[in-house]
Each structure stands twice: as structure tokens, then as C-alpha cells.
Amino acid sequence: MREMTYAEAIREALSEEMRRDESVFFIGEDIGVYGGAFGVSKGMLAEFGPKRVRDTPISETAIVGCGVGAAMAGLRPVVEIMFSDFVAVAMDQIVNQAAKARFQFGGQFSVPLVIRTPSGSGTGAAEQHSQSLEAWFVHTPGIKVAVPSTPADAKGLLISAIRDPNPVLFLEQKLLYRTKGEVPEGDYTVPFGQAAVRREGRDVAVITYGRMVARCLEAAQAAAAEGIEAEVLDLRTLAPMDREAIIRTVKKCGRVLIVHEACRTGGVGGEIAATIADSEAFFWLDAPVRRLCGEDTPIPYNRNLEDSIVPRVPGITEEILRLARREASWPRA
Amino acid sequence: MGVPRETLRELYLKMAQTRRFEETAARLFTEGKVHGTAHFCIGEEATGVGVCSALAPEDLIAQTHRGHNQAIGKGMDIRRMMAEFLGKETGYCRGRGGCMHIADASVGSLGANGIVGGGIPIAVGAAFAQNYRGQDAITVCFFGDGAANEGAFHEALNLASVWKLPILFVCVNNYYAMSTHLSLHMNIKDISVRAKSYGIPGFSLDGNDVVAVYTATLEAKKRILENGPELMVLNTYRIMGHSKSDPQTYRTRDEVEAWKKKDPLLLFRNRLVEAGEFLASDLDALDAQAARDVAEAVEYAESSPEPKVEEALQDVLA
Ligand SMILES: Cc1ncc(C[n+]2csc(CCOP(=O)(O)OP(=O)(O)O)c2C)c(N)n1
Ligand SMILES: [Mg+2]
Numbered sequence: 346m347r348e349m350t351y352a353e354a355i356r357e358a359l360s361e362e363m364r365r366d367e368s369v370f371f372i373g374e375d376i377g378v379y380g381g382a383f384g385v386s387k388g389m390l391a392e393f394g395p396k397r398v399r400d401t402p403i404s405e406t407a408i409v410g411c412g413v414g415a416a417m418a419g420l421r422p423v424v425e426i427m428f429s430d431f432v433a434v435a436m437d438q439i440v441n442q443a444a445k446a447r448f449q450f451g452g453q454f455s456v457p458l459v460i461r462t463p464s465g466s467g468t469g470a471a472e473q474h475s476q477s478l479e480a481w482f483v484h485t486p487g488i489k490v491a492v493p494s495t496p497a498d499a500k501g502l503l504i505s506a507i508r509d510p511n512p513v514l515f516l517e518q519k520l521l522y523r524t525k526g527e528v529p530e531g532d533y534t535v536p537f538g539q540a541a542v543r544r545e546g547r548d549v550a551v552i553t554y555g556r557m558v559a560r561c562l563e564a565a566q567a568a569a570a571e572g573i574e575a576e577v578l579d580l581r582t583l584a585p586m587d588r589e590a591i592i593r594t595v596k597k598c599g600r601v602l603i604v605h606e607a608c609r610t611g612g613v614g615g616e617i618a619a620t621i622a623d624s625e626a627f628f629w630l631d632a633p634v635r636r637l638c639g640e641d642t643p644i645p646y647n648r649n650l651e652d653s654i655v656p657r658v659p660g661i662t663e664e665i666l667r668l669a670r671r672e673a674s675w676p677r678a
Numbered sequence: 679m680g681v682p683r684e685t686l687r688e689l690y691l692k693m694a695q696t697r698r699f700e701e702t703a704a705r706l707f708t709e710g711k712v713h714g715t716a717h718f719c720i721g722e723e724a725t726g727v728g729v730c731s732a733l734a735p736e737d738l739i740a741q742t743h744r745g746h747n748q749a750i751g752k753g754m755d756i757r758r759m760m761a762e763f764l765g766k767e768t769g770y771c772r773g774r775g776g777c778m779h780i781a782d783a784s785v786g787s788l789g790a791n792g793i794v795g796g797g798i799p800i801a802v803g804a805a806f807a808q809n810y811r812g813q814d815a816i817t818v819c820f821f822g823d824g825a826a827n828e829g830a831f832h833e834a835l836n837l838a839s840v841w842k843l844p845i846l847f848v849c850v851n852n853y854y855a856m857s858t859h860l861s862l863h864m865n866i867k868d869i870s871v872r873a874k875s876y877g878i879p880g881f882s883l884d885g886n887d888v889v890a891v892y893t894a895t896l897e898a899k900k901r902i903l904e905n906g907p908e909l910m911v912l913n914t915y916r917i918m919g920h921s922k923s924d925p926q927t928y929r930t931r932d933e934v935e936a937w938k939k940k941d942p943l944l945l946f947r948n949r950l951v952e953a954g955e956f957l958a959s960d961l962d963a964l965d966a967q968a969a970r971d972v973a974e975a976v977e978y979a980e981s982s983p984e985p986k987v988e989e990a991l992q993d994v995l996a
Contacts, residue, residue: 374855374856374858375855375856375857375858377857378857378927378928379856379857379925379927379928382856400857400858400862400863401863402824402827402855402858402863402864403794403795403824403825403827403828403855403863404827404828404829405828406829407829430792430793431793433793434793434795434828434829434830468713468714468715469712469713469714469715469776470714470715470778470792471714471774471775471776471778471779471792472774472775472779472792473778473779473791473792473793473796474778474792640990640991641991641994642990642991642994643994645773645774645985645990646714646765646771646773646774646775646776646779647765647766647773647774647984647985648713648765649984649985649987650773650774650985650987650990651713653987653990654990654991
């Protein structure tokens with residue numbers, strides 16, 4: 346199969362959908378001649394012209410709002426917010442408008458809107474350009490949230506998102522843009538709400554998503570060298586969340602490590618843990634559920650500090666091994 | 679020129695320091711010594727330096743992401759600026775913010791902002807505080823042409839106007855919001871007309887003329903303390919790319935070259951010499967001083983300690 350980067354896969358998905366469906370258009374800041382802050386839309390203006398690929402003023406409320414209105418009026422907008430941190434500027438349009446329009450109007454409207462936006466730390470861009478804000482939206486009924494971890498998923502999930510009649514927040518992982526992977530040609534979709542087992546194992550279930558998937562796989566590899574087999578579950582979408590897959594992997598392994606980059610408190614990991622505690626999986630637990638998450642702090646500029654506050658491979662490996670060997674030190678009251 | 683010789687000297691030195699600081703910062707990038715990004719104001723030095731030099735210590739400023747000129751203009755220490763740029767513990771923000779988030783409460787800088795337009799309402803709040811306490815001081819709020827399209831700009835101007843707050847809104851119009859030319863992001867040529875919608879005075883001037891900028895700010899401050907907010911638009915140009923990773927496919931070489939001829943530092947130098955205020959050799963000496971100051975700053979920053987990883991969780995809350 347062909348290899349391409351995560352960014353190229355996103356461009357291919359968007360371009361194929363635009364070729365297939367006239368009602369799909371794409372707007373955002375510096376997406377035209379500049380090709381987007383991360384180069385995702387390079388060449389798209391030349392192919393589709395300024396009617397369908399449009400630069401906007403720096404007006405996030407108007408950008409997302411334009412998407413919401415155009416979607417309610419029958420188009421399929423894809424809007425780019427240059428960094429996911431800036432969704433905060435457009436919060437009303439996302440949370441109070443896009444996510445509510447169908448329900449509050451008794452099902453008269455669909456909002457087939459995709460908000461594409463790069464998420465995550467690791468670039469030295471500091472507090473206001475590095476956050477992982479998925480939990481805010483998982484906590485907002487009426488909007489779906491995807492966090493693709495591979496180029497193939499990025500393409501398949503984006504095609505699903507564009508065809509979905511609901512608003513979707515598509516959280517691209519900025520540190521994955523240049524990573525390569527096999528990507529099928531042509532039209533295929535990755536359905537929402539279907540997690541993927543990235544590595545089979547029996548000792549510890551590692552539940553994760555986004556750019557932490559690669560780190561967890563690396564850690565699982567390291568643990569395997571010590572004779573511990575971790576299973577790595579990639580959630581792919583957080584809303585909807587594949588609760589069956591979570592229960593299945595927990596029942597299989599009996600010990601659970603949840604890993605995400607976003608800060609711990611109020612994070613998606615809490616929801617995953619609650620899903621386990623709330624289900625039959627609870628009876629299969631051999632140990633308390635562990636979370637390894639970003640620290641509860643803004644993302645600092647200094648590289649060492651920035652690195653130190655998100656889960657890293659050695660730390661993940663250590664947690665897997667401790668869980669397997671019942672050495673974990675649980676918080677005590 | 680209607681400005682004391684000592685002030686002219688200060689304006690020149692600060693502009694030279696800003697230029698040298700950024701040229702050096704750009705070099706440190708190429709040498710791989712910096713992680714992250716930076717936004718340079720080369721070509722725009724006269725804006726931040728001219729405005730801030732006209733302010734008193736108790737006047738406050740809200741800076742932009744492109745604000746080394748604003749910082750140096752307000753009197754920030756370039757050693758600590760450089761240390762912040764290199765992410766060191768001795769930097770203004772202890773290496774937590776980087777140059778996109780530089781701040782110095784001691785000279786009245788409320789900080790730079792990574793969110794375009796994010797500082798505009800904050801500046802209104804600072805002006806509110808000055809007004810509330812009955813202070814004889816103003817807040818200056820810097821932002822770009824692109825930022826004038828954020829809702830925050832419009833809400834902030836209206837609120838400041840309704841409450842007659844002591845604030846000078848300074849739009850640094852460099853004709854681009856990243857890759858998007860002014861003509862593509864707004865349907866007016868003169869941004870100062872926006873003031874009219876909010877019932878406040880608005881005016882534009884050549885942002886590459888540091889004396890004009892300085893004088894206009896002094897006069898505006900007097901009026902603002904009497905009558906409330908004003909919008910001042912400084913027309914200028916960004917000579918460098920938007921950030922360190924900008925291929926600049928959206929503008930022509932010719933356009934950049936034409937603006938290089940209007941280099942604010944060069945214009946000021948020629949004017950000072952022609953007016954007989956300074957000898958070229960006096961200005962050479964100031965250039966040399968700026969170079970020394972920046973070299974010292976690099977030395978200071980490079981020999982400063984990294985922040986301690988064990989302290990990464992400090993200062994999230996008081
Ligand atoms: C809310 C928000 N939207 C977008 C950006 C990305 N961004 C950073 S600077 C910039 C251009 C700003 O243009 P302008 O206000 O004219 O300032 P300039 O960079 O020209 O100095 C953009 C789009 C951002 N940082 N924050
Ligand atoms: Mg600009």
C-alpha cells in the first residue's frame with residue numbers, strides 16, 4: 346500500500362470529498378495561498394479555487410458561525426481553526442449553537458459541520474498554542490469528537506466526519522502531521538465509535554488515543570521485553586466512545602492503564618475509568634485503574650518543562666510493569 | 679524636530695537595540711538554540727518604541743506577539759528578555775512563557791499575547807482600574823490589523839467608549855495578517871474609520887516615523903485623560919516572515935524591497951544627521967552600544983540556569 350503523511354492523508358480526504366460533493370467547502374485562516382499553518386491544505390486553492398477554499402479574516406466566531414449557518418442551510422462546511430486553543434474564541438458558536446441546533450429546534454435542522462484543528466503540545470509554542478481540550482467537547486452533548494492516531498485513520502475518520510449529519514470536532518495531532526503510514530486509496534471510511542486494538546496482549550490493558558497511541562505501543566514493546574504483554578486500545582473517537590471495546594479489553598487483561606496527553610483532572614481518562622467502574626468489567630479488575638495523564642498545569646515554553654508534564658515512554662513502560670507485577674503505588678486517603 | 683535631544687537619542691538607541699535583539703534571536707534559531715517560534719518586528723521598530731517612549735512608568739501596555747519593540751520601548755531589560763527567549767529561569771517569565779508571552783509588571787507591561795485580539799479587552803480592564811483609582815495614567819493597547827477583525831476588538835472599543843476609559847488603542851497595521859493582505863481581510867483602507875462606529879476619535883499616521891509616533895502619543899495621552907479613548911493606526915510593514923516558518927509566497931520581493939527603503943531606523947538616522955542633531959559617528963556609537971547590550975544579554979541568557987523540572991507545577995494558582 347502507499348505511504349503518506351498524516352497531513353497528506355487529511356488533504357486527500359478533504360480533496361476527495363470536495364470532488365465528490367459540490368456542497369463541501371473549506372474556510373479558515375491562511376488556508377489558501379499559505380496552505381494552512383501546518384501545510385495541510387497546500388495546493389487546494391489551486392485545485393478548487395477561491396469559491397470553495399477561502400481565506401478568512403481572523404474572526405473565529407464568524408468562521409465557526411459561518412460553518413454552522415451554512416450547514417443549517419444545507420451545505421457541508423469544513424472549517425479550520427489554526428490551533429485548537431483558538432476554539433475558545435468561538436466557543437459560543439460550537440457549544441451553544443452547533444451542538445444545540447438539532448435538539449432545540451425539535452430535529453428540524455442538521456448541522457453537518459466539521460471543525461478541523463491541530464491539538465497538542467511538543468512544539469515549544471507554549472500555553473496558548475499547545476492544549477488538548479477534547480474533554481470540554483466530550484462533555485457537550487450534540488457534538489462528536491475524533492482524535493485520529495494514524496494517517497489511515499485520519500483519512501477514514503475525516504471522510505466519515507464530512508458525511509456525518511452532526512457537528513464534528515476533528516482534533517488533529519500536530520506532532521503527527523509529518524509521520525508516515527499506509528493509507529488506502531480512494532473512498533473508505535473509518536466509522537465513529539469503533540475503537541481499534543493496536544496491539545494484542547493479556548496482562549495489562551492500555552487505553553489511549555491520539556498521539557499517545559504511538560508512545561503506548563513503544564512502551565508495550567519495552568514491557569514485552571520484560572515478559573509482560575500489554576494490549577493497546579486506540580479509542581479513535583471520544584464522542585461517541587466505544588464502551589464495549591473498553592469493557593472487552595478490561596475483561597481480557599484485568600488491569601488497566603489509561604494514558605492521555607490532556608491534563609488529568611476532568612479529563613477523558615476519568616470517563617473511561619467511570620465506564621469501567623460502571624460496568625461488568627469492574628468484576629474482572631485485579632487492581633485499581635491507573636491513569637497516566639498530562640499534569641494539571643498549562644503547557645510551559647521551556648522544552649524540558651514541556652516534556653516533563655506529558656506522559657513519556659519510560660513512564661508508561663514503568664506503569665505497565667508495575668501494574669502487571671502488582672507493584673503500583675495507589676494514592677491513599 | 680520639537681523633541682529634546684536626549685529623547686531622540688533614547689528613541690534611536692531603543693530602535694537599534696530592538697533591531698539587534700531580533701537579528702540575534704533569528705540567528706539563535708538557525709543555530710538550533712531555540713525551541714518554538716518567534717515573531718519579529720524588524721521594519722516596525724518605530725511603532726512600539728515611539729509609543730512606549732512617550733509613556734510614564736505608571737502607564738500600562740498590553741503587548742502583541744510581535745512586540746520586542748514594545749517591550750524595549752517600555753524599558754524592559756534585554757538580558758531578561760533574551761533569557762526568556764532561551765527559556766531560562768532568569769527570564770521574565772521564568773522560561774514558562776517564551777517571547778510570545780513576555781511580561782514585566784515592574785515597567786507596566788501586562789504581557790504579550792498568543793491569542794490574536796486577546797489582549798484588547800484586558801487592556802480595557804487595566805484602564806478601568808486606573809480610572810477607578812483616579813490615577814493620572816493611561817493604558818496603551820497594541821494589536822495588529824488582523825486583530826481588528828476579532829469580536830474582542832469591537833466589544834472592547836465599545837465598552838471603553840461607553841465608560842470613557844483612559845485607553846489608547848494602537849493598531850500596528852503592517853498590511854498583513856499572516857499571509858492575508860489587508861485588502862482581503864477588510865473592506866476598508868483606513869482602519870481608523872472603525873473608531874467612528876464607537877464614537878471615539880480615530881487617526882492614522884506613518885508608523886515608520888518614530889518622531890511622529892512619539893509626538894502623536896504624547897498629545898493623545900493628554901486628550902485621553904480628559905475625554906476618553908482614541909484609536910491610533912500606525913501604518914508600517916513587516917520585513918521578515920510572519921514567524922520563523924514562513925515561505926512568504928503571498929507577497930513579492932519587490933514589495934518587500936520597496937518597504938526596505940522606508941526602513942524606520944535608516945530614515946531616522948538620515949534625518950538626525952541631516953538636521954544636525956547628531957553626527958553619523960554618534961549614531962555609530964549607539965549602534966555599537968546596542969550590539970554590546972545584546973551580546974551581553976546573550977551571554978547572560980546562555981549562562982543562566984534552566985528552570986527546574988521539579989518546579990514545573992508551580993504558579994498554576996496562587
Ligand atoms: C485567536 C487567534 N487566531 C489566530 C491566531 C494565529 N495567528 C497568530 S498571529 C496571526 C496574524 C495576526 O495578524 P495581525 O493582527 O495583523 O498581527 P501581525 O502578525 O501582522 O503583527 C495569526 C493569524 C492566533 N494566534 N490567535
Ligand atoms: Mg498585521
